[in-house]
Amino acid sequence: MRALPVQLSAVSIAVAFALAACGQKEEPKPAQAPAASTATAPKPEVVVKLGHVAPMTGPQAHLGKDNENGAILAVEDLNAKGLEIGGAKVKFELLNEDDQADPKQGTIVAQKLADAKVNGVIGHLNSGTTIPASKIYFDAGIPQISGSATNPKYTQQSFNTAFRVMANDEQQGKVLGQFAAKQGAKTVAIIDDRTAYGQGLADEFRKAAEANGLKVVDTEYTNDKATDFKAILTKIKSMKPDLVFYGGMDAQGGPLVKQMKELGIKAKFLGGDGVCTPEFMKLGGDAAEGQFCSLPGKPLEKLAKGPQFREKFTKRFNADIQLYAPYVYDAVMVMADSMQRANSVEPAKFLPQVGKARYDGVTATIEFDPKGDLKDGAISLYQYKGGKLDYVETLGGAPEATAAPAPGPASAPAAAAPVQAPGKQ
Numbered sequence: 028m029r030a031l032p033v034q035l036s037a038v039s040i041a042v043a044f045a046l047a048a049c050g051q052k053e054e055p056k057p058a059q060a061p062a063a064s065t066a067t068a069p070k071p072e073v074v075v076k077l078g079h080v081a082p083m084t085g086p087q088a089h090l091g092k093d094n095e096n097g098a099i100l101a102v103e104d105l106n107a108k109g110l111e112i113g114g115a116k117v118k119f120e121l122l123n124e125d126d127q128a129d130p131k132q133g134t135i136v137a138q139k140l141a142d143a144k145v146n147g148v149i150g151h152l153n154s155g156t157t158i159p160a161s162k163i164y165f166d167a168g169i170p171q172i173s174g175s176a177t178n179p180k181y182t183q184q185s186f187n188t189a190f191r192v193m194a195n196d197e198q199q200g201k202v203l204g205q206f207a208a209k210q211g212a213k214t215v216a217i218i219d220d221r222t223a224y225g226q227g228l229a230d231e232f233r234k235a236a237e238a239n240g241l242k243v244v245d246t247e248y249t250n251d252k253a254t255d256f257k258a259i260l261t262k263i264k265s266m267k268p269d270l271v272f273y274g275g276m277d278a279q280g281g282p283l284v285k286q287m288k289e290l291g292i293k294a295k296f297l298g299g300d301g302v303c304t305p306e307f308m309k310l311g312g313d314a315a316e317g318q319f320c321s322l323p324g325k326p327l328e329k330l331a332k333g334p335q336f337r338e339k340f341t342k343r344f345n346a347d348i349q350l351y352a353p354y355v356y357d358a359v360m361v362m363a364d365s366m367q368r369a370n371s372v373e374p375a376k377f378l379p380q381v382g383k384a385r386y387d388g389v390t391a392t393i394e395f396d397p398k399g400d401l402k403d404g405a406i407s408l409y410q411y412k413g414g415k416l417d418y419v420e421t422l423g424g425a426p427e428a429t430a431a432p433a434p435g436p437a438s439a440p441a442a443a444a445p446v447q448a449p450g451k452q
Contacts, residue, residue: 079094130158157176193354214242220274225275361381
């Protein structure tokens with residue numbers, strides 16, 4: 028019975044020892060401040076939405092795609108630069124819309140872009156859609172730069188949001204009238220497609236032709252969907268003009284010149300930028316040989332950045348430039364440059380900087396007059412020869428850097444490279 032107290036005593040000692048151990052508290056360690064982070068907070072990113080509008084369906088879809096490709100290439104180049112504006116990284120996105128070269132559809136897509144609160148608009152391609160759409164952009168305070176709309180009315184509406192990066196029809200029509208006289212023409216027949224572009228160019232050509240002593244013996248009208256011109260050409264044939272001038276696009280100009288040949292019309296053909304395209308040659312066939320056209324601007328091959336642009340464009344899209352892609356590319360770049368100079372992507376803040384632009388573009392050194400027209404717009408003349416456009420001459424325009432001539436014998440000046448002109452609306 029004495030063993031029990033011994034066991035209790037051992038248990039008591041163990042419990043007492045355990046309690047004593049539990050009673051020992053570890054002194055709290057002083058709080059340490061969190062280590063300072065060596066990583067900087069990422070900069071915010073802002074998405075800049077640029078609307079682009081052109082006919083992506085219908086007879087002018089090939090030109091609309093050309094414009095779109097010019098805009099795509101510009102956006103890709105801008106995003107590759109990793110621009111920062113207003114303390115934020117900028118990502119440009121293109122919102123492409125199809126206006127079908129129709130004025131009504133043009134206003135519908137313009138309102139759609141305004142409702143989407145785009146930061147700016149590149150386009151439209153045609154003057155007939157650009158002019159009515161410009162009122163919507165003006166009301167919304169959205170800067171608009173067209174790379175192809177040439178009708179003077181576009182920039183004569185007192186809209187401070189409207190700009191263009193190529194010469195207008197007043198400048199082009201004047202040169203075409205002078206050129207027709209230089210070719211020895213005494214009489215001329217005029218055809219236009221009644222669009223804002225075609226009619227505007229034809230009207231300006233008429234003024235210049237008459238000022239240079241040419242007699243207009245007939246004026247005929249068609250539309251931008253027509254394919255049969257035999258009736259009006261039969262009437263023109265009876266007038267025996269020295270030259271036929273066409274104000275319109277290649278989809279009609281090609282078949283028109285082909286039908287001129289079929290009817291035995293000997294007159295020379297002259298058109299503006301709308302027919303200065305590879306498509307015109309394709310549709311006109313042999314009848315295109317020897318005919319003349321004009322393009323705003325100087326040949327890419329004669330511009331400092333032109334050959335490089337053509338090479339990059341062809342490699343990226345596996346296609347030749349049709350007409351306005353270089354101008355549309357420059358339009359996007361002028362818009363982005365204006366944002367950088369304003370240090371803001373908000374339309375109200377960078378709009379004033381668009382009018383102050385002096386941008387060294389692919390097509391020209393781009394500056395705008397108070398109306399939004401390109402200053403010192405040059406016009407170049409071309410002749411179709413052997414399936415390509417041969418450069419004839421350039422009238423007007425400001426002096427600028429030219430492409431370096433190809434290496435050749437020191438004793439002979441390098442010949443100007445034949446130009447395959449970009450296409451137009």
